[in-house]
Amino acid sequence: MFGLVQAPDRNGKLAYEEWGDPKGYPVFLLHGTPGSRLGPKPRTFDLHKLGIRLIAYDRPGYGDSDRHPGRRVSHGAKDVLAIADALELKQYSVVGRSGGGPHALACAAINPDRVASAAAVVSVAPPDAEGLEWMAGMAESNVMTYSLMARHSPDLAQVGALLARNADAIRRNPSSLLNSLNEEMPDVDRLVVEDAGIRDLLQINYLSAVGRYTGSPSEGDHPPQPTGWVDDLVSFREPWGFRPEDTEGVPVLLWHGEQDVFAPVSHFQWLAEHIPGASAVLQPSAAHFAALPALPRILAWVRDKAL
Numbered sequence: 001m002f003g004l005v006q007a008p009d010r011n012g013k014l015a016y017e018e019w020g021d022p023k024g025y026p027v028f029l030l031h032g033t034p035g036s037r038l039g040p041k042p043r044t045f046d047l048h049k050l051g052i053r054l055i056a057y058d059r060p061g062y063g064d065s066d067r068h069p070g071r072r073v074s075h076g077a078k079d080v081l082a083i084a085d086a087l088e089l090k091q092y093s094v095v096g097r098s099g100g101g102p103h104a105l106a107c108a109a110i111n112p113d114r115v116a117s118a119a120a121v122v123s124v125a126p127p128d129a130e131g132l133e134w135m136a137g138m139a140e141s142n143v144m145t146y147s148l149m150a151r152h153s154p155d156l157a158q159v160g161a162l163l164a165r166n167a168d169a170i171r172r173n174p175s176s177l178l179n180s181l182n183e184e185m186p187d188v189d190r191l192v193v194e195d196a197g198i199r200d201l202l203q204i205n206y207l208s209a210v211g212r213y214t215g216s217p218s219e220g221d222h223p224p225q226p227t228g229w230v231d232d233l234v235s236f237r238e239p240w241g242f243r244p245e246d247t248e249g250v251p252v253l254l255w256h257g258e259q260d261v262f263a264p265v266s267h268f269q270w271l272a273e274h275i276p277g278a279s280a281v282l283q284p285s286a287a288h289f290a291a292l293p294a295l296p297r298i299l300a301w302v303r304d305k306a307l
Helices: 044-050 075-086 100-110 140-147 156-172 176-181 187-193 196-210 227-237 265-274 291-306
Strands: 002-006 013-020 025-030 052-057 092-097 115-121 252-257 279-283
Touching (some): 025 100, 052 075, 052 291, 075 100, 092 100, 092 291, 140 227, 156 227, 196 227, 252 291, 265 279
Parallel strands (some): 025 052, 115 252
């Protein structure tokens, strides 16, 4: 089921969609960067077996959600709450993968009376994480992009131009992003994304994130700008608006692959040290994209902690 809700505290709409058991336990799945509500998720049959009502939404600037200029990670908690209120959900859980991880922690920290459990999967740590060399161990493509995102003075023109080129490449060939990352991926990641089903889901996700372009430059039309992608990267490198420690009291799962080069394991270790009582799962033979086949187990964890 597809729906639109009014974005909180601003003009604009948030687009969301539901899958699985309509009477099941509600879990929000927060997509990666770039991403959309159509990001990889378990099959509807598996969601029914898990008893999960899965809800995903396009973060502002992605897919069918209107942009929220200047948004921070903490704003994600308000957006999820607005959708939960529209759906009349008293309690729910959140699972955030990759770029969705910080937003899942925001939900747990800011709305602990509504969030029964949360999981941050292959997530980065805050930019002001004391003692953490934030870009150490990251793939060169990440280092290059985040180097333009110097805290408090990001070069938005260069970032926007870079991501606009990437978005255009995705529109021409939805495999382009995965192809460009192929050389940087550990072998275990390549095995995951070579699976035809997972690769198809990722391609749909990326294309939905940046939007199809059907206009004509000769008529003055221009492709949509990847504002969600830019705003995500800015938000990760600016203060998040909460502390990971603020999630205390909400059961939190941290799941990570030790060979991850897009969100290095040092970020997982920092979060595990700073979130009281977190259940920390580190998979030695996994990397970033291994989070996708692990989603059913992670959904079962948040469900069991909530019920």
